Amino acid sequence: xxxxxxxxxxxxxxxxxxxxxxxxxxxxxxxxxxxxxxxxxxxxxxxxxxxxxxxxxxxxxxxxxxxxxxxxxxxxxxxxxxxxxxxxxxxxxxxxxxxxxxxxxxxxxxxxxxxxxxxxxxxxxxxxxxxxxxxxxxxxxxxxxxxxxxxx
Amino acid sequence: xxxxxxxxxxxxxxxxxxxxxxxxxxxxxxxxxxxxxxxxxxxxxxxxxxxxxxxxxxxxxxxxxxxxxxxxxxxxxxxxxxxxxxxxxxxxxxxxxxxxxxxxxxxxxxxxxxxxxxxxxxxxxxxxxxxxxxxxxxxxxxxxxxxxxxxx
DNA sequence: TAAAATCTCTATAGGGTTAATAGAGAATAT
DNA sequence: ATATTCTCTATTAACCCTATAGAGATTTTA
Numbered sequence: 001x002x003x004x005x006x007x008x009x010x011x012x013x014x015x016x017x018x019x020x021x022x023x024x025x026x027x028x029x030x031x032x033x034x035x036x037x038x039x040x041x042x043x044x045x046x047x048x049x050x051x052x053x054x055x056x057x058x059x060x061x062x063x064x065x066x067x068x069x070x071x072x073x074x075x076x077x078x079x080x081x082x083x084x085x086x087x088x089x090x091x092x093x094x095x096x097x098x099x100x101x102x103x104x105x106x107x108x109x110x111x112x113x114x115x116x117x118x119x120x121x122x123x124x125x126x127x128x129x130x131x132x133x134x135x136x137x138x139x140x141x142x143x144x145x146x147x148x149x150x151x152x
Numbered sequence: 153x154x155x156x157x158x159x160x161x162x163x164x165x166x167x168x169x170x171x172x173x174x175x176x177x178x179x180x181x182x183x184x185x186x187x188x189x190x191x192x193x194x195x196x197x198x199x200x201x202x203x204x205x206x207x208x209x210x211x212x213x214x215x216x217x218x219x220x221x222x223x224x225x226x227x228x229x230x231x232x233x234x235x236x237x238x239x240x241x242x243x244x245x246x247x248x249x250x251x252x253x254x255x256x257x258x259x260x261x262x263x264x265x266x267x268x269x270x271x272x273x274x275x276x277x278x279x280x281x282x283x284x285x286x287x288x289x290x291x292x293x294x295x296x297x298x299x300x301x302x303x304x
Numbered sequence: 305t306a307a308a309a310t311c312t313c314t315a316t317a318g319g320g321t322t323a324a325t326a327g328a329g330a331a332t333a334t
Numbered sequence: 335a336t337a338t339t340c341t342c343t344a345t346t347a348a349c350c351c352t353a354t355a356g357a358g359a360t361t362t363t364a
Contacts, residue, residue: 002244004323010267039258044324063332066339079270092154106191114290115162118231119154125277138266196353215361218310
C-alpha cells in the first residue's frame with residue numbers, strides 16, 4: 001500500500017506543479033494554502049515538505065511571503081522517486097530491489113528462489129511505469145506518460 | 153512489501169507442489185516437516201495453512217499420517233491469488249483495485265486523480281504478471297510464466 | 305478402548321510503524 | 335520591532351505484523 005504520507009507528498013507536488021503552470025512567475029506557495037486546498041493535516045505536511053526539500057525536490061523560502069516551490073521542472077520529478085523517498089524501495093522484497101538490494105535473511109538459494117524471481121518481474125514492470133511518469137505527464141488530466149495500453 | 157506471512161505461504165505451497173511432483177501418489181505432508189524444511193515458525197505456519205485451507209488452496213488430513221496437500225493442480229494456483237488472500241489487494245490504493253475497489257475517503261474527483269490513474273497502471277501491470285504465474289511455472293527453476301522480456 | 309499423532313481454533317502479547325500533534329526556534333519582509 | 339513563515343525535535347495514540355500458547359477435535363494404531 002502507498003502510505004498516506006506518500007499520497008500527501010504527491011498531492012503537494014502536483015499542487016505546486018499546477019501553481020507553477022498557472023503563471024510564468026511563480027511565487028512560493030505557503031504550507032497553509034497547500035494543506036487547506038489538498039486536505040492534508042498542516043503539521044504533518046510540514047514534515048513532508050521538509051523531507052522533500054532535503055532531497056532536493058522542492059525549494060523553500062522563509063519569512064513573510066515565504067513558502068514552497070518545485071526545485072526543478074515538473075518534467076524532472078518522477079513518481080518513482082517520490083515513492084522511494086517516502087515509502088522506500090518499489091520492490092516488494094528487499095532481494096528484488098534494484099536501488100536498495102538486500103539479501104533476505106532466511107534465503108537458502110537466491111538464484112533459484114521463485115518468489116524473488118517473480119517479484120523482480122513485478123518490480124521491473126512497476127518501476128518501468130513509475131520511473132517514466134513525471135509530474136508534467138499528469139498536469140492536465142493526461143497521466144501515465146509514454147505507457148502503452150491505457151486506452152488513449 | 154510482501155509480508156513475511158505471504159512469503160511463508162508461498163514457500164509452503166511451493167514445497168507442497170514439489171512434494172506432489174516427486175511421487176505420483178502424494179501423501180499429505182505434516183506441518184512440522186514443512187516448518188523445518190522451509191524455516192517457518194511452526195505455530196505461525198499452522199495459522200497460515202489453516203487460512204489457505206479455508207480458501208480452498210490446500211486440503212488437510214487429521215490424525216496420524218495426517219498433513220496437508222494441494223487442493224488442486226499447481227497449474228491452477230496463482231501468485232496473485234495467494235498474495236491477495238494473505239496481504240490483501242494487489243493495488244497500492246483501494247481506489248486502484250479491481251477486485252477490492254473502495255473509494256478514497258478524501259478524494260475530491262476520482263476521474264481526474266492522477267495518483268489513482270498512475271497506480272492503476274501499476275496495478276494492472278503487476279496483476280498481469282502475478283495472475284499469470286502459477287506454482288507450476290515455478291517448480292523446476294523456470295519462473296514467470298508466459299511473461300515476455302525476462303531474458304529466456 | 306486407550307494412546308499417540310495430527311490438525312483446529314481462539315486468545316494474547318511484544319515490537320514496530322504510521323499518522324499526527326505540540327511547541328520552541330530561526331529567518332525574512334515590512 | 336513585529337508578524338509571518340519555515341525548521342526542527344519530541345512525543346503520542348492507534349494499529350498491524352509476527353509470533354506464541356494452550357486447549358480442543360479427529361484419526362490411526364496397538
